[in-house]
Every structure is written in C-alpha cells, then in structure tokens.
Amino acid sequence: MEKAEEVDLPPPPPIPPNVKPESMKPPKYSIVSRPGVGRSGRQIKLVANHFKVAVNATDAVFYQYTVKITSEDDRAIESKGIGRKIVDKLYNTYSSELAGKRFAYDGEKSLYTVGPLPQKKFEFMIVLEESFAKRESGSPDSGGIGKRAKRSFRSKTYKVELSYSAKIPLKSISLALKGAESDNTTQDALRVLDIILRQQAANRGCLLVRQSFFHDDSQSYVDVGGGVSGLRGFHSSFRPSQGGLSLNMDVSTTMILTPGPVIEFLKANQNARDPQAINWQKAKRMLKNMRIKTRHNNMEFKITGLSEKNCHELYFPMKVRDGSNSGEEQTVEISVYDYFTKNCQIELVYSAYMPCIDVGKPKRPNYLPLELCSLVSLQRYTKALSVSQRSSLVEKSRQKPQDRIRTLTNAVRSNQYDEDPLLSECGISIGKQLTEVDGRVLETPKLKVGERDTCFPNKGRWNFNNKKFLDPKAIERWIVVNFSARCDISRISRDLINCARNKGINMQRPHTLIEEDRNAAFGSPVARVEEMFESIKKKVPGPPDFILCVLPVRKNSDIYGPWKKKCLSDMGIVTQCISPGKINDQYLTNLLLKINSKLGGINSLLEIEHPSNLPLIKDTPTLILGMDVSHGSPGQSDIPSIAAVVGSCYWPLISRYRASVRTQSPKVEMIDALYKPLENGNDDGIIRELLLEFFNTSKGRKPKQIIVFRDGVSESQFNQVLNIELEQIVKAYQHMGEEDVPKFTVIIAQKNHHTKLFQANGPENVPPGTVVDSKIVHPRNYDFYMCAHAGMIGTSRPAHYHVLVDEIGFSPDQLQNLIHSLSYVYQRSTTAISIVAPICYAHLAASQMGQFMKFEESSETASARVTSAGGIQVPELPRLNKKVAGSMFFC
Known part of the structure; x- marks a missing residue:
C-alpha cells in the first residue's frame, strides 16, 4: 500500500550531547564519488518530476543582508507575518534609495538582492497601520462588540536595519553541475533560489511549510476526521543533477485545522453528538493559541482560553445612560449573553449555557460567545494523527501516476515562474515538461522455499499456496x-x-x-x-x-x-x-x-543465498547492519528517542538478523550508544552485542566486511554519520581486540524525498526492480533511485540510496542487485518491500520496544528529565530476556 504524501520533515535534529566538537572535523572517511553506472536489467523509458532549469546569467551574484526589525520600544520582532509586511512596505516606500533592487526575503533575518545595494548599511523607519476595535467607556471587554464599538486604525512604527553580510555567486551552481565538490556557497545559492520561490508563494497568500506551499483552495482539502483536514499543496526545490539544474516539484500534504465554526470543530474533535457532550477542559487545552474570526464584525483574534462560567452567568460592569435629560451614566452588572442579545441585537441560539472564548490578556479577559467564532483557514495542526485519521489520509490523498503528472505540469504552468523579476534578473527560466530519463528493470531474484522448491516472484509478489516454509x-x-x-x-x-x-x-x-x-x-x-x-x-x-x-x-x-x-x-x-x-x-x-x-525458522531464502553465491560476500565474512532512530510524536519534546540496529547473523546468509535497541536524548538523530565503554573497561554498546551474535552464529568467524544501511538522515548529516556513528563502530570492533579494521560500505536510504518516477508510455506505476542512476542523480556523488516494490495503488515512491563509503569495492551492478535482493528477504511478507529489509527490521524493533515505555508515558519513568547539572537523564529501556534476545522478535 502506498503511503499518503509525507508532511515535510522538520529541520535536522541536533547531534548527541556527548559528542565533542572535535568530532565535527572533516571525516576520516570521505564521501566517495560515483564510480560509474549500472548496466544490468532491461531498458525502460521513464519521466521524473524534475523540470529543467536554464541558467543564462551565470555571472550574477547574490548579496546577502542581515535584517533586524525592532518596534518603538526596541523589542525585536520575530513574527514572520509582520516581518514580510514590513519588508514589503520598505520596498514600496524606499525603492529609490535602494536603487530599485528587488528583494528575496526569507521572512526572518536574511534578505538577498541580485547585485549590491548602494550602501552596506541602512536604517529605515516604517509605519504600518493596523485595524482594531475602538472601545468606548460603555462597552465591555467582550471583543469590542456592539453599537458603541467602531473599526479604527492605529499606526505602529518599526525600525528596520539592513547590513551587508556576504556575497553568493550564482556560478558556484554551474561549477557543482560540472562535477566540482559542492561547498557551502553552492548550498547557499540554491537556498536563495528556493527563497525566491517561497516569497512568490507568500505573496499569493499561501501557507509556507519549509519548502512546501499550500493555497487556501477548498478542492485541495481532505477531511480526515476529528476537526482536522489534509491540505494538498506543492513541494518545490532546486536540485543540481547530472542533467543540469532542475526544479523538483511534487505534491505535498500538510495537516490543518478544518476552518469553520468553533463549535463544529469541537464536536468533530471530541466525536460529540451535540454541544452538551463536549468536555470543556479538553476543549480549553485544544483551542489555546488558535486563531478565530468573528462573524458579526469580521475581526481576527488569537484564543487565550475559555471562561470558567457559562455565557449567561458571566457578568461584567457596564456604564449606561440613565435615560433622563441629564444624561448621567450609571454602572450596571450585565451578563455577556444579555449584552450581545439585548444591547447588540445578535441572536444567540445555544451559547447561554456554554463557556465563552477568551481572546484577552491574563489580567484583562476579553470574552466572545462561541457561536460567533469560526476558525480561520490555513492553521497548521502539528499533533500526531490517530490511526483512523492516518488511514483516512492515506486513502483519500492517493493519486494515480497520470493524475499526478497532470497536477504537477499544471502547477508549474500556473505559477508563472518565468514572470518572477528576480528569477529573470538571474537569467533563470524553468521548463514546463517532466524530465525524460533512462531506467533499467533489474531481474527478479528467485527464492528457495520448502522441499527444495524454487519460487518465482511475479511483479514483486509470491505466495505459499501448496508450498511449505524452508525451515x-x-x-x-x-x-x-x-x-x-x-x-x-x-x-x-x-x-x-x-x-x-x-x-x-x-x-x-x-x-x-x-x-x-x-x-x-x-x-x-x-x-x-x-x-x-x-x-x-x-x-x-x-x-x-x-x-x-x-x-x-x-x-x-x-x-x-x-x-x-x-x-x-x-x-x-x-x-x-x-x-x-x-x-x-x-x-x-x-x-x-x-x-x-x-521462533527461529526461515520462511524463504534467496536462491543465490542457499548455497551462497553472493558476489564479494560469499568468500569473506560480511556483517550487514540496518540502523534507524525513532522519535516521539510532534509536540512530545520529552519522550526519549529510540535507536535500533539490526545485524545479520549465520553468515553467509543475509536473511537472518538480531536487533539491539537503546534510548537516547529526545529528537537526537545520531546514535550515541553504538560504542559505550563502562568504568570497568567493558563495552555495553549496541555493536558489541551484534558482533558477538555474528561470531556465535557464523562458526566463530569475525566480520572482515561491514555493510551499513542507515535510515532517516538528511544530506546535511552525511558527514556526521561518518564522523560519529562509523567511528563508534570502529571503536567497538577494536575494543574486542581486533587491530585490523574491517572494510566498510556505508549506504544512506531515504524515503522522505520528493522525486517520483513514471512510465513514459503507460498509466501504471513503474515495475518493481526499476533503478535510475543517471540524469536526475547528483552530478558528483554516488546515488541512485530504486523502486523495488510493486505500487498497486497511488504513485510509487522510489527509495533514494546514497553510497557514502565503499571500501569493499562493489561494482554499480553488484551493489544495486544486492540492494534489490535485500528487498526480497523480508520474512514477514510475500511481497518485495520498498526499502531494504535490515532498515525495515530496525524500524520495527525501535517501534516495538518503544511500546515498552508507552504505557508509562504519564509517569516520570518514560520521560527524559533535566538533571541538576543541566544534562538530560534519559530512562533506559528494559533489556530483552536472554531467551529471546537473539530472536527476530520484531517480525
């Protein structure tokens, strides 16, 4: 089953707290360059969602300026929304002083221009007018509502300082495209181009989520229940590739609060039949910080809480005229309900016996009846989805390959990138057609099952009808x-x-x-x-x-x-x-x-595994590792992350694995327990456990080669994998008395990317075993895309493999066929899976052992605590009983 479009991932998490700064030096193992391309398999014509980018003004230079915005009382302004308004006003007001230069503004602290501004430093005063409700002496703190309240305007003055920061030549991209090693300047130039696209989307009123943008279009909403909707938008990013610079455009989905009446949201969120069934304590927690708009005066507020009393019991003092000729005022107590119904002549149907929404400050509440309030659109929902919500999202957001192609080409045309003045100034034009690429379909591996039967998978699938398990x-x-x-x-x-x-x-x-x-x-x-x-x-x-x-x-x-x-x-x-x-x-x-x-049995093995005929593995003891880290749900900042590593055993088999799992600091991606020396000189790390298992199941042999598959890291973290994790594996190996370090092949597997492959001449998904290692891949580094599984519904997402180190010396064909084969050894299934089995096993092990602590989440034992010394104390996972520690318990 195809997954729904992934929400863009957050920025890379920090490195472990116990990592020393010196470990961030250039790695001992440098990232390898592409040795060539594969040749095996039948040829297939494909297209990819990369749109060719022509760069005609390679001598253009971006100038970066630091932006500092402060209010009248010298308070720094952090809000992106306000920041963009201020910079827009700055451009419109002071264009001549800035030589008419167009801005690319990231919404925070950086602004870019093509060519320099007239000075290196500027200081401007910007005046913004904001609308607000004017309250007169007789009106309550209840949203400034009623006859006495008027829409008014007030001016706010801001100081904007621009100071020159750096030069970023566009030609650095051209050099990278020619195979030069990418550096920070290349990444900076690509980031500026991405910022230009983001700014264009912001100007159209889109919600921005990292490199994706979402327009408020009702046809793009996918209701998943609970008052939450998926909103379909687009991911866009510039990528250097063998075929030149390209724009990677893909459909993306983010979760938002379903806009509409607040009461309808609460009923859906709590699955309540009517307002009387709503749990108001739960509602208070849920509504905090949401933005609403009132229907009677179309004003926007942020919710700060709910009133303790119901609307008809909530009184405030109000000054009224006594009706005599003298016109004297007297103070009376009036309920919020009566104020709106009698003074404002607003009909309230069900608000009398409900709390009011508070949009005021702690010492000055400001109450509004619930039924006058609606949630505004484009508010992100960042909590974890329930199982039913997630399955609903998957089902409703699938797109067939041809539908996705149509959606993407329409989006590129409608966004009118060629009309963007900054892109034009850089000489950049974006093609309107998907990129044609040559792919290959690798031969399907044969399987051995019981009673010496050979099983021939068809389209990535097989079954055990009239067949027995191998062991x-x-x-x-x-x-x-x-x-x-x-x-x-x-x-x-x-x-x-x-x-x-x-x-x-x-x-x-x-x-x-x-x-x-x-x-x-x-x-x-x-x-x-x-x-x-x-x-x-x-x-x-x-x-x-x-x-x-x-x-x-x-x-x-x-x-x-x-x-x-x-x-x-x-x-x-x-x-x-x-x-x-x-x-x-x-x-x-x-x-x-x-x-x-x-229980230790084997359902099936690869034919080349039994007896072993695996190139470069059959004659040299080889350990295969799958590594993954699972983090708590969004918003759970104190839930420990769980690192899991599985290691192959019974060499020369590549189908049997043992897992080792540890907790570590929340949201930390780099695994810090691969090597864990104790005060008594022993090593209590993950790798020692897996090395011993390999030794005990492989006739006393020690691995001379180690293949590492690492999941879940971004390109910015590749060096950390080599510096931190690979270094720990080496130390763990040496700790066991070995002087000779084994040969390593280190491969990163990514599923969270936005490249899709389509058949050029057919409506179906690409066939299982499809591999692409040219044109849309990195111009220098060793990477390729592989779709090992059969996408039956939706659009297949290929795995993106990056080879960081290859001391073992696989040819491209040998490595691609090994990775393809490792998608057929997943013992839980009779289908080829989308990513190598060791990584799937590591993910399963982390997930299952994470359940050990889940039932204690309300207690201190399941949460990371800050110690008096300022460090983070992470609770340890219970260890597996030795009777099952070596089993594939995670299957």
Whole structure:
C-alpha cells in the first residue's frame, strides 16, 4: 500500500550531547564519488518530476543582508507575518534609495538582492497601520462588540536595519553541475533560489511549510476526521543533477485545522453528538493559541482560553445612560449573553449555557460567545494523527501516476515562474515538461522455499499456496490467551493448526485457552497483564514456548506495550498478538510467517543465498547492519528517542538478523550508544552485542566486511554519520581486540524525498526492480533511485540510496542487485518491500520496544528529565530476556 504524501520533515535534529566538537572535523572517511553506472536489467523509458532549469546569467551574484526589525520600544520582532509586511512596505516606500533592487526575503533575518545595494548599511523607519476595535467607556471587554464599538486604525512604527553580510555567486551552481565538490556557497545559492520561490508563494497568500506551499483552495482539502483536514499543496526545490539544474516539484500534504465554526470543530474533535457532550477542559487545552474570526464584525483574534462560567452567568460592569435629560451614566452588572442579545441585537441560539472564548490578556479577559467564532483557514495542526485519521489520509490523498503528472505540469504552468523579476534578473527560466530519463528493470531474484522448491516472484509478489516454509519450526508447548475480545478462540487455534501443517509446521494443539476474567477487564493495562500471567502460572506447568495473544482492539491497544514487555523482557517468551477480523487462509499464512520467524525458522531464502553465491560476500565474512532512530510524536519534546540496529547473523546468509535497541536524548538523530565503554573497561554498546551474535552464529568467524544501511538522515548529516556513528563502530570492533579494521560500505536510504518516477508510455506505476542512476542523480556523488516494490495503488515512491563509503569495492551492478535482493528477504511478507529489509527490521524493533515505555508515558519513568547539572537523564529501556534476545522478535 502506498503511503499518503509525507508532511515535510522538520529541520535536522541536533547531534548527541556527548559528542565533542572535535568530532565535527572533516571525516576520516570521505564521501566517495560515483564510480560509474549500472548496466544490468532491461531498458525502460521513464519521466521524473524534475523540470529543467536554464541558467543564462551565470555571472550574477547574490548579496546577502542581515535584517533586524525592532518596534518603538526596541523589542525585536520575530513574527514572520509582520516581518514580510514590513519588508514589503520598505520596498514600496524606499525603492529609490535602494536603487530599485528587488528583494528575496526569507521572512526572518536574511534578505538577498541580485547585485549590491548602494550602501552596506541602512536604517529605515516604517509605519504600518493596523485595524482594531475602538472601545468606548460603555462597552465591555467582550471583543469590542456592539453599537458603541467602531473599526479604527492605529499606526505602529518599526525600525528596520539592513547590513551587508556576504556575497553568493550564482556560478558556484554551474561549477557543482560540472562535477566540482559542492561547498557551502553552492548550498547557499540554491537556498536563495528556493527563497525566491517561497516569497512568490507568500505573496499569493499561501501557507509556507519549509519548502512546501499550500493555497487556501477548498478542492485541495481532505477531511480526515476529528476537526482536522489534509491540505494538498506543492513541494518545490532546486536540485543540481547530472542533467543540469532542475526544479523538483511534487505534491505535498500538510495537516490543518478544518476552518469553520468553533463549535463544529469541537464536536468533530471530541466525536460529540451535540454541544452538551463536549468536555470543556479538553476543549480549553485544544483551542489555546488558535486563531478565530468573528462573524458579526469580521475581526481576527488569537484564543487565550475559555471562561470558567457559562455565557449567561458571566457578568461584567457596564456604564449606561440613565435615560433622563441629564444624561448621567450609571454602572450596571450585565451578563455577556444579555449584552450581545439585548444591547447588540445578535441572536444567540445555544451559547447561554456554554463557556465563552477568551481572546484577552491574563489580567484583562476579553470574552466572545462561541457561536460567533469560526476558525480561520490555513492553521497548521502539528499533533500526531490517530490511526483512523492516518488511514483516512492515506486513502483519500492517493493519486494515480497520470493524475499526478497532470497536477504537477499544471502547477508549474500556473505559477508563472518565468514572470518572477528576480528569477529573470538571474537569467533563470524553468521548463514546463517532466524530465525524460533512462531506467533499467533489474531481474527478479528467485527464492528457495520448502522441499527444495524454487519460487518465482511475479511483479514483486509470491505466495505459499501448496508450498511449505524452508525451515519450519515445530510448535509444541503453546497457549492462547484472550483479553476480552469477542471471538471464538477455539476455532482460531484449530484453523491456525491446520494452516501451519500445510506450511510444514508441526503445530500441536494448544496446552490451554485462557479467557480474561471479566472483573480484570476493568483494571489498568499493566494490572490486566499481571492478572493474565497469574492465570497462566496456575494453568500451565512451566513457561510455554509460545503464546498467541488475542487483543480486543486492532490498532494501538493499550495492552500491547505491557504485554510485550512482560513476555519479551521479564519472561523471555515468544508471543504473537492478533485482533482477528476476517480470518482466511491468507490471514493465517501471514500470521505464521511472523510466528515461524520469531521462533527461529526461515520462511524463504534467496536462491543465490542457499548455497551462497553472493558476489564479494560469499568468500569473506560480511556483517550487514540496518540502523534507524525513532522519535516521539510532534509536540512530545520529552519522550526519549529510540535507536535500533539490526545485524545479520549465520553468515553467509543475509536473511537472518538480531536487533539491539537503546534510548537516547529526545529528537537526537545520531546514535550515541553504538560504542559505550563502562568504568570497568567493558563495552555495553549496541555493536558489541551484534558482533558477538555474528561470531556465535557464523562458526566463530569475525566480520572482515561491514555493510551499513542507515535510515532517516538528511544530506546535511552525511558527514556526521561518518564522523560519529562509523567511528563508534570502529571503536567497538577494536575494543574486542581486533587491530585490523574491517572494510566498510556505508549506504544512506531515504524515503522522505520528493522525486517520483513514471512510465513514459503507460498509466501504471513503474515495475518493481526499476533503478535510475543517471540524469536526475547528483552530478558528483554516488546515488541512485530504486523502486523495488510493486505500487498497486497511488504513485510509487522510489527509495533514494546514497553510497557514502565503499571500501569493499562493489561494482554499480553488484551493489544495486544486492540492494534489490535485500528487498526480497523480508520474512514477514510475500511481497518485495520498498526499502531494504535490515532498515525495515530496525524500524520495527525501535517501534516495538518503544511500546515498552508507552504505557508509562504519564509517569516520570518514560520521560527524559533535566538533571541538576543541566544534562538530560534519559530512562533506559528494559533489556530483552536472554531467551529471546537473539530472536527476530520484531517480525
């Protein structure tokens, strides 16, 4: 299944706090250049969503100026919205003093021009007029509403200082395109071009999210429930490639609050049938800082809170004339409800018994009835999506390949980039057609399954119909437990046994079936798990080899984390959780693929793996590592990040893996526990664990070659991978008494990028095994795109592989075929996957062990704490029980 368009990722997270500054020097391992291109596979004509950019004025130079904006009281202005208004006014007011130069402004502290301004320093005073509601003595602090309130204007004066900062020649891009090593100047020049596009989008009123822009177009909304919508927009960025400079344009999606009446948002957000069912404490937390517009006077405010009392109970003092000829004023107490209905003649249908929205300051509240307020459009929603919201987003935002091509070409034409004065001044023009590229479709690897059968995958898929697993593990002493799910567990176990025997697994009848006690179902998740294990101890003489656990909720069950922790960490028992809906042979087969892998069996192997015929691997002990770091959801700044590394075992196999997982500081991407020396001289790091497993399962051999697949890092972090992570792997290897350092091949795998491939002569997705290593790739560095999987719906997203180091010396064909093959060894599935299996396994291991702490999120044990010394104390994950530590528990 294709994923929905990813929301643009945040800027790269910081490096680990224990990394010394000297480790940021140029790496010992330098990033390798492209050795050539692959030749294997059949040729295929493709197009990519890169639009050719012609640069005619290569002698143009960008001048960068630092922008400092302060208010009348010398307070720095940080708001991007205000900053853009002020700089626009600056250009319109002082154009002649600035030699008529056009600006490219990033909305913050940098401004760029083509050629220099007349001076290196400027100081300007800018006056902005803002509308506001004028309050007179008789009106309440209730939004300045009513007959007495008038729309007025006030002026604010700002000081703008411009000071020269740097020169950025456009020719640095031309040099990079010719194969020169990219430097900061090249990246700076590309960034200026991106800023020009962002500024153009900002001028059209778009919401900007890093390198994507979103227009307020109702046809681009995708309702995902809960008062949240996906908004479809476009990502755009300039990229140097072998074919020259190109504009990478792609469809992008960001999450926003669904605009409209606040009360409708709250009902949708809380799944409430009517306003009376709304939880107002929850609503208060949710609404804080949202922007609203009032329907009676069309003014905009930011929500600061909700009133404690309902609208008809909320009184304030108001001055009124006594009606006599003297016209004297007297103060009366009036409710907010009466003020709006009687004084302002505004009909309020349901506000009387609801809180009011507060848009004032802490000591001067400013109340508005709920039904007069609507959420304004283009407000980002940054919280994590629920499972149902995410699946709805995936389903509703898919686009077929031809639809996406049409959307992108229309967007490039409608944005009229050629009319942008700054791009014209640089001599830049952007083509209107997608780039044609030559691709190759690699040969599909054959698989070995049970009874010496050869399996021939077709279009990236295969099955076990009338076939047995290659190495099925007998399941003798096992039990089934049911956490109050409504299902027939006797039938489930019977059907599972029959399916298992068809796949070659000798599966006995379960020792016992245990239903959760009805009273226990009302306890906390941890208490329910403990209660279940008490029942197991009473009914089973000794720990079972395997437990099938039936959960009542299909996704995100709160029992899952405590159950996995109890089984894997405390007891050392292999377990498989299910929440069955429709049970058929395919469902049971998929279940057995996981169970057999967890118990140490092998479902299938590559034909070239059994016996081994893998180039450069079959004769030299080779360890394959998959590395990934998973972070807390957006807004969870104190949830520790989880680093997971899987390592291959049983060399020369490349299908069997063991995982090692650790916590680390929140939002830190670089793994800091690969090598972890202790005071007693031992190493408690991840790599030692995996090296020992390799040694113990590979006939006492030590790896002489290590292939590292690293997921989730941006191009700006490549040197950190070599400096920080690769250095730790080397130290861990040397700590085990080895003087000779193994040869390394280090490959970064990226899925979060915006390059898409399309067949030039067909409506379908590109076939599985499609690889592109020319024209749209980096002009110097060693990278390529591969779409190993079959995209059945939506538009396929190829994986983007960057080879940083290759001491092993693979030819392009050897490396691409190895990576393609590693998409067919994923034991959980009978389909080729979109990225190499070691990375998928690392992601699964991090995710599953992260569940160990999830049920404790409200307690201190699950959150990182700041110590008295100012450092961050991160809670450690419970270690796996030694009985299951070497298993593929993550399958």
